[in-house]
Amino acid sequence: MVAFSMRKVPNREATEISHVLLCNVTQRVSFWFVVTDPSKNHTLPAVEVQSAIRMNKNRINNAFFLNDQTLEFLKIPSTLAPPMDPSVPIWIIIFGVIFCIIIVAIALLILSGIWQRRSAQPKFKG
Structure with missing residues (x-):
């Protein structure tokens, strides 16, 4: 899903699953990841990855059958609707x-x- 999200960002159409590296994988689905740029052989800036995830957060949540209360991306604010004020x-x-x-x-x-x-x-x- 992260690779798909990165393909939606301009100039990143060539991002593949192999360019997303999982790090510190644990038993409780807690990990961090980086996205690499194959043409320059370096990691992409966090801001660019965050904007791609922010644009496709609903799709990522649906892929895991989760929501913003159960799937948290650090440094990316949740997209929950604000509480309704009567x-x-x-x-x-x-x-x-x-x-x-x-x-x-x-x-x-x-x-x-x-x-x-x-x-x-x-x-x-x-």
Whole structure:
């Protein structure tokens, strides 16, 4: 996937899998790598490799069935979406619900008092 990502960078169409060297491979899929330039026989600058990975990070994550929470590239910020901020603060919603309940309760008390007063008055037949 790194070789594929490097091919997307201008002037790096000839990057092959053999140009990506894995180093310090461990049991827990922890390693670092370098990408070599076959024409000049040296390693490519980290900035160039980082930009190639940043452009194809979603494809790399999908290749390993991972996401930005489980696959981390050092020095490359994650592409997770920022947490969603609701357009209305939560405390206003809670306050509104409690305020509506209080208004409905007061209205019911007033209406029940009026209803009880009417039913308690003696009816004159005249």
